[in-house]
Amino acid sequence: MTPEPPDRVLLGHGSGGRLTDRLVREVFLGRLSNPALDALSDAAHLPDPAGPLAFTTDAFVVSPLFFPGGDIGSLCVNGTVNDLAVAGAVPLHLSAAFILEEGFPLADLRRIADSMAAAAAAAGVEVVCGDTKVVERGHGDGVFVTTAGIGRLRAEPPPGARSIRPGDAVIVSGPLGDHGAVILAARMGLDAAGSLRSDGAPVAGLVDALYAAGVRPRFLRDPTRGGLATVLAEAGREAALTAEVREDRIPVRDSVRAVCSLLGVDPLYLACEGRIVAIVPPEQEGDAVRALRGVPGGEGAAAVGTVVPLRVAPVSLVTLYGGRRAYDTLAADPLPRIC
Amino acid sequence: MTPEPPDRVLLGHGSGGRLTDRLVREVFLGRLSNPALDALSDAAHLPDPAGPLAFTTDAFVVSPLFFPGGDIGSLCVNGTVNDLAVAGAVPLHLSAAFILEEGFPLADLRRIADSMAAAAAAAGVEVVCGDTKVVERGHGDGVFVTTAGIGRLRAEPPPGARSIRPGDAVIVSGPLGDHGAVILAARMGLDAAGSLRSDGAPVAGLVDALYAAGVRPRFLRDPTRGGLATVLAEAGREAALTAEVREDRIPVRDSVRAVCSLLGVDPLYLACEGRIVAIVPPEQEGDAVRALRGVPGGEGAAAVGTVVPLRVAPVSLVTLYGGRRAYDTLAADPLPRIC
Numbered sequence: 001m002t003p004e005p006p007d008r009v010l011l012g013h014g015s016g017g018r019l020t021d022r023l024v025r026e027v028f029l030g031r032l033s034n035p036a037l038d039a040l041s042d043a044a045h046l047p048d049p050a051g052p053l054a055f056t057t058d059a060f061v062v063s064p065l066f067f068p069g070g071d072i073g074s075l076c077v078n079g080t081v082n083d084l085a086v087a088g089a090v091p092l093h094l095s096a097a098f099i100l101e102e103g104f105p106l107a108d109l110r111r112i113a114d115s116m117a118a119a120a121a122a123a124g125v126e127v128v129c130g131d132t133k134v135v136e137r138g139h140g141d142g143v144f145v146t147t148a149g150i151g152r153l154r155a156e157p158p159p160g161a162r163s164i165r166p167g168d169a170v171i172v173s174g175p176l177g178d179h180g181a182v183i184l185a186a187r188m189g190l191d192a193a194g195s196l197r198s199d200g201a202p203v204a205g206l207v208d209a210l211y212a213a214g215v216r217p218r219f220l221r222d223p224t225r226g227g228l229a230t231v232l233a234e235a236g237r238e239a240a241l242t243a244e245v246r247e248d249r250i251p252v253r254d255s256v257r258a259v260c261s262l263l264g265v266d267p268l269y270l271a272c273e274g275r276i277v278a279i280v281p282p283e284q285e286g287d288a289v290r291a292l293r294g295v296p297g298g299e300g301a302a303a304v305g306t307v308v309p310l311r312v313a314p315v316s317l318v319t320l321y322g323g324r325r326a327y328d329t330l331a332a333d334p335l336p337r338i339c
Numbered sequence: 340m341t342p343e344p345p346d347r348v349l350l351g352h353g354s355g356g357r358l359t360d361r362l363v364r365e366v367f368l369g370r371l372s373n374p375a376l377d378a379l380s381d382a383a384h385l386p387d388p389a390g391p392l393a394f395t396t397d398a399f400v401v402s403p404l405f406f407p408g409g410d411i412g413s414l415c416v417n418g419t420v421n422d423l424a425v426a427g428a429v430p431l432h433l434s435a436a437f438i439l440e441e442g443f444p445l446a447d448l449r450r451i452a453d454s455m456a457a458a459a460a461a462a463g464v465e466v467v468c469g470d471t472k473v474v475e476r477g478h479g480d481g482v483f484v485t486t487a488g489i490g491r492l493r494a495e496p497p498p499g500a501r502s503i504r505p506g507d508a509v510i511v512s513g514p515l516g517d518h519g520a521v522i523l524a525a526r527m528g529l530d531a532a533g534s535l536r537s538d539g540a541p542v543a544g545l546v547d548a549l550y551a552a553g554v555r556p557r558f559l560r561d562p563t564r565g566g567l568a569t570v571l572a573e574a575g576r577e578a579a580l581t582a583e584v585r586e587d588r589i590p591v592r593d594s595v596r597a598v599c600s601l602l603g604v605d606p607l608y609l610a611c612e613g614r615i616v617a618i619v620p621p622e623q624e625g626d627a628v629r630a631l632r633g634v635p636g637g638e639g640a641a642a643v644g645t646v647v648p649l650r651v652a653p654v655s656l657v658t659l660y661g662g663r664r665a666y667d668t669l670a671a672d673p674l675p676r677i678c
Contacts, residue, residue, distance in 0.1 A: 012671025014400075016564025019671045041499065042560065043395035043426035045492060049388070056382035057434035057487055059472045061353075087382035095396035097485045099438070131485075133398045135676065139480040146436045146470075148396055148487030153384060160380065221381065225355025332351025332358045337474065 009104040014134030023132060027109055031117040036093075036128035044128035046093055049152050054089030056080060057148040063337040065108070065142055067186050069178070069198030070273070072145055073115030075339055078202050078273060080149040081123040082222045085204040086276060088157025091123060095148045097131040101140035112143065123202035125149070154211065158220040161238035168218060168307040169285035170243050171278045173206050173292050174199065174251060174300035176228050180270030181256040183338050184263060195255040201274030206298050210278065213291035219279040222272065224339055229268040229315055229327040231277050236314025237329075243279075245305030246318045268317070268327060271338045279307065348443040353473030362471060366448055370456040375432075375467035383467035385432055388491050393428030395419060396487040402676040404447070404481055406525045408517070408537030409612070411484055412454030414678055417541050417612060419488035420462045421561045424543040425615060427496025430462060434487045436470040440479035451482065462541035464488070493550065497559040500577035507557060507646040508624035509582050510617045512545050512631050513538065513590060513639035515567050516609030520595040522677050523602060523609075534594040540613030545637050549617065552630035558618040561611065563678055568607040568654055568666040570616050575653025576668075582618075584644030585657045607656070607666060610677045618646065 012019040029038060036044035060076040070078075077094065084091040096116065100109070120127055127147075178199035185191040203222055210217060223231045228250070232243040252267045260267045274297060280288045285303050292301035308316075313326035351358040368377060375383040399415040409417075416433065423430040435455065439448070459466055466486075517538035524530040542561055549556060562570045567589070571582040591599075591606045599606045613636060619627045624642050631640035647655075652665035 010671070011675045014675060015669070015672035017569065017669040017671045020564075021668070041426055042422040043393040043428060043488075043490065045426070045496070046392040046394055048391050052387050053385040053489070054382040055385055055432055055434060055489060056468050057436045057485070058470045059436035059438050059485060061438060061472045061474050083381040087380055087384070089382060093394055095394060095487045097396045097398035097487075099398050099400060099483055099485075129395050131397045133400045133676075135400050135480060135483075138477070141474060141478040144438055144474075144483070146396070146398060146438075146485035146487075148434045148436075148485075149382075150392070150394060150489065151382065157384070225359075230355065329360070330354070330356040332349070332356045333354035336350045336353060337472075 007106045009100045009102055009106065009134055011102050011134050011136065014132060020132060027113050028130060031113045032127045034126045034128065046128065052153040054084050054087045054151040054153050056083040057146060058083065059144060059146040060339055061144050061337050062339050064186050067182050067198060068194065068196055069182060070200035071112060071115050072143060073112035074119040074200050075273060076145040076147045077116050077119035077123060078200050079339060080147040081125060081202045081204055084149050084151035085207045086220045086222050088154045089151030091125045091149055091151045091204055093128045093150045094125050095129045096127050097146045099140055099144040100132065100134045101142055102134055102137040104142050123204060156216055158217045161219050161235040163218040164235060164239040164241055164279050164307055166241060166307050166309055167282045168279050169282055169303050170245060170305040171280060171288050171301065171303050172228065173276045173298045175253045176250065176272055176275065177252060177256045177267040177270030179273040180227065180335060180338055181259045184335060185259050190259060199272050199274040201297050203274060203276050205295050206276050206292055209291040209295045210288055213287045215280055215284045215288045215291060217278040217280050221277050223275055223277050224271050224273060226330065226333050227269045227271055228277060230329050233314045233327055233329045235279065240310050242308050242311040242314055242316050243305055244308045244316045244318065247320045249302055249304045251300050251302050269330065273339065346445045348439045348441055348445065348473055350441050350473050350475065353471060359471060366452050367469060370452045371466045373465045373467065385467065391492040393423050393426045393490040393492050395422040396485060397422065398483060398485040399678055400483050400676050401678050403525050406521050406537060407533065407535055408521060409539035410451060410454050411482060412451035413458040413539050414612060415484040415486045416455050416458035416462060417539050418678060419486040420464060420541045420543055423488050423490035424546045425559045425561050427493045428490030430464045430488055430490045430543055432489045433464050433466045434468045435466050436485045438479055438483040439473045440481055441473055441476040443481050462543060495555055497556045500558050500574040502557040503574060503578040503580060503618050503646055505580060505646050505648055506621045507618050508621055508642050509584060509644040510619060510627050510640065510642050511567065512615045512637045514592045515589065515611055515614065516591060516595045516606040518612040519566065519609030519674060519677055520598045523674055524598050529598060538611050538613040540636050542613060542615050544634050545615050545631055548630040548634045549627055552626045554619055554623045554627045554630060556617040556619050560616050562614055562616050563610050563612060565669065565672050566608045566610055567616060569668050572653045572666055572668045574618065579649055581647050581650040581653055581655050582644055583647045583655045583657065586659050588641055588643045590639050590641050608669065612678065
């Protein structure tokens with residue numbers, strides 16, 4: 001009798017031979033099935049997108065791999081979907097390449113593939129091509145996934161930071177820092193009560209809602225690594241303007257604030273994985289907030305500030321007590337491997 | 340005085356803050372510059388491809404990173420360019436995502452970026468978007484790169500293995516196994532004389548030459564992981580036919596044969612990174628070989644066999660001595676991390 005192979009990743013799973021083929025069919029094809037992927041050819045054949053494209057990629061090395069509200073599977077789909085959405089594109093097709101460490105449990109890989117399938121379905125995209133490589137134990141860290149994505153560019157994508165003008169409104173689509181806080185808490189063994197949950201979600205529906213309401217953002221981003229402060233600091237620097245935001249308007253959950261006070265981290269630098277930051281002309285502020293609040297994931301949208309002529313820093317926070325705090329990009333985010 | 344940062348990758352280089360920005364600008368932008376990449380937005384904006392697309396991805400974990408005839412930088416460009424080319428597409432745009440290990444020398448990363456730039460220029464493609472993540476020392480292995488690629492699909496891409504018919508000719512574009520042999524020798528400390536060199540190269544020009552000569556391959560692949568034997572075994576299985584190849588016609592360099600005899604490896608299973616295998620209708624055999632021999636990288640092209648009704652295995656080798664040897668896909672390639 002041939003012994004059953006152990007239910008763990010073997011070096012041979014990355015060899016391109018029969019073990020690789022079995023892994024791909026058993027773990028990925030059943031879960032992510034679509035005609036382009038199922039063909040298992042060297043490249044997926046896709047229909048004419050009939051217009052200009054957007055193309056993006058992200059590597060995901062999040063640790064831990066599983067956390068309240070998501071895992072590396074949902075993250076690697078949403079992250080790339082969201083980069084396309086905030087670039088002003090409608091996400092269409094994803095690729096996914098796995099770097100597995102020898103010994104990684106196949107049960108965990110199946111769970112990740114399930115999560116990718118659910119996230120792709122929720123975002124209305126298909127994973128159409130992929131790759132699997134394996135490195136020796138001690139030369140990787142469980143699993144890394146790199147996704148790339150193709151989208152159809154809208155007729156009027158956000159022109160970018162240089163189009164921002166004084167008086168423009170700064171809008172966020174919901175509470176900030178949930179994802180960063182949950183990863184931080186998971187690594188530190190905090191949050192025994194389980195009150196934290198990643199905000200990981202596709203933002204394409206939020207962007208659709210803005211456009212459908214006639215809003216034309218001058219600048220649109222998802223505040224991932226480095227959070228709201230970094231996104232606004234980069235925009236402010238490029239525009240040579242300051243984003244003046246008000247602490248009393250910035251939505252942050254109490255549970256996130258608690259983690260931040262305990263660890264001395266500022267929630268404005270914490271990553272989100274399902275939020276957008278939009279800078280819109282002043283007359284579109286009301287429509288933008290209403291549009292976001294009307295769709296799932298945007299219920300907590302708020303106008304948090306205004307663009308003003310350049311002050312000492314590209315971001316100025318008016319605190320609860322009327323003081324001011326300057327923010328700029330950090331040399332390095334205090335929290336590695338957040339995504 | 341602020342001390343100079345060490346010339347090595349730091350965890351902060353992956354944080355999305357100023358260190359990441361400096362790394363991207365100093366290492367990648369200067370070398371890979373083009374308007375889409377230079378915009379450094381969430382997604383590259385690309386013109387309408389005006390037709391159906393091909394989309395592919397590969398993760399590269401080759402070890403060692405540098406080897407005679409190439410490195411992970413040339414490999415990650417050519418590998419994706421070649422997957423597009425053999426799928427019947429003209430390669431256009433690439434993405435590149437890096438997973439760096441803390442402590443990796445920046446000088447090596449610059450050398451890899453130089454190599455990517457040269458390979459992209461040679462293949463006529465642009466790297467239009469990217470990402471950089473860093474993992475703690477001991478949780479990665481120097482650098483892993485994942486590229487994805489978009490190409491414009493030809494009007495008549497190869498229909499695939501199921502279109503193969505008995506009598507079709509099997510053609511290779513040059514000597515087999517150079518890449519596999521050089522990696523094997525580098526790991527084993529063989530080849531002090533330096534006679535081996537990877538065949539790593541873009542194959543898009545070879546495919547162009549076939550089409551320009553009126554050849555319409557029924558099946559087209561680059562024999563990477565698993566080599567010629569694996570490509571033909573997969574095709575044979577899918578077509579329920581056998582590829583009968585003749586040892587006296589299969590080009591293998593003496594230096595590659597020497598490594599193979601020393602280590603007990605069959606050159607037919609060794610990876611190439613700059614070759615193609617084409618199965619063409621019998622009447623196109625002569626044109627195909629002539630077309631390949633007329634372009635750089637195809638000088639050693641040869642017709643190596645014929646498709647016949649199914650025998651005991653999907654590949655049958657007629658040996659130099661008139662015997663027969665059956666080949667099928669392997670459970671696992673004997674050589675991990677070949678690409």
